[in-house]
Amino acid sequence: MIHDRYFTNLSFNLFMPISVLYFLIAHLVFLLLKPFPTLRLHEEQLREEYCFSTDISSCINNIDSRVDKNQRNVAIVTGSNTGIGKETALSLVERGYDAILACRSREKGEQAAQEINLKVQQGKSITSSVLTRTQSSRFGSAMFIHPLDLSSFESVRSFVKSFQGKYSVLNILVNNAGINSTGKSNNGMDLCFQTNFVSHFLLTSLLIPNLLKARNVYRFQKRNDAILTSETDKFEAGRIVNVSSVTHHFSPVDHKNGTNDQTRAGNSGMHDEFWWKECMKPGVSNNTYKESKLAAIVFTYELNKRLAQHGIKAISVNPGAVNSEIWRNFPSFLLKYILRPAFRLFYLNSKQGSRTSIVAAVAKIPQGVIYLQPYWQPSSKNKLKSELQPNQCSFNRWYNEPFPLFEMIGPYIGHAITDPRLPRDIEISSLALWNACEKVTGLSQ
Helix, strand or coil: CEECCEECHHHHHHHHHHHHHHHHHHHHHHHHHCCCCCCCCCHHHHHHHHCCCCCHHHCCCECCCCCCCCCCCEEEEECCCCHHHHHHHHHHHHCCCEEEEECCCHHHHHHHHHHHHHHHHCCCCCCHHHCCHHHHCCCCCEECCCCCCCCCHHHHHHHHHHHHHHCCCCCEEEECCCCCCCCECCCCCEHHHHHHHHHHHHHHHHHHHHHHCCCEEEEEEEEECCEEEEEEEEEECCEEEEECCHHHHCCCCCCECCCCCCECCCCCCCCCHHHHHHHHCCCCCCCHHHHHHHHHHHHHHHHHHHHHHHCCEEEEECCCCECCHHHCCCCHHHHHHHHHHHHHHHCECHHHHCHHHHHHHHCCCCCCCCEEEEECCCCECCHHHHHCCCCCCCCCCEECCCCCHHHHCCCEEEEEEECCCCCCCHHHHHHHHHHHHHHHHCCCC
């Protein structure tokens, strides 16, 4: 079942019904025994967990003297006209960011921006209902500046050119957009792998100069004798969030395409440059969604290795199993009468699904963390109690690399640090992925 640490597609299909049974049993046990309080999405609780106020000025400030003091904190969220991306953008606006909705359709992007801004202004969101007038005046705004079609490298470059013509600094980049169907992209690549990952690699690479100019200062609240006092930690440069998935556990080297039964493993038998390039070719693999989600984590690892010394931090996240628009390409009858009812019962809603992305974007992240996921796990390192400082109180669990069954669906706790399933030769694999992407996007020329 397991080869090179990764599970097969057959395993994934076998785990699904078992995970549903686990979900039901675990929830019954937790309901009866209540081993820990369920984390809810109430803003007061979020603020306490994050250890900073919802008002962005009390947690992240741009204090670089080289940057115009009147410039707002800026975030880009791809795929943000619906679902998890839209909820992520809304939460960032509530925290004071100007959130740029990077999506393919201008009409849908502008409509989503209008809906987000209206929701904030009317105080209908959870956040705005608990803020004072002074705090609410510091809300950011959502906006659409240029289409971003991730199936086209030319569109990515055009979007970046438009952004850089208006902004010099980027505080947060959330690479959220994704599809679970495939075909051939405008650049002749596998549509799913390019949309979910390679175009995000290009987007991130082109925006690194803007991320380097950011000065994100995290202020935290420290409880001393029941009195909260504010302190300031050192600044970071920009933050990069790469949305991954539990499916990253199911990307074996020797996966065979069901149509031609050909292996994609090269002579090395590793996730090497040959393997990554095969992921990019249309028709070679029928597993590119899962492979793109593994790529997001491996990319995160390499980003931190290259850019941590410059203050940039990258975090990958599993939003959980979410009842979102990513399922829209399924047959309408199946979706309406079977899948959607089941999803509403077992899956998270979009706001819950955005939780790991928001935490990864704005919370003080402990050193060495590259992955968050939203479910309780049976195996914990108990690492935070012994190694973390009191100010890093937005996390109270650090899980070992989970057996994928327990990360598919389960008791929702909001967010937890978790070790991802990395390739055995991660140093070779992450460099190989970077080199392959530079070549196909033209960045190495």
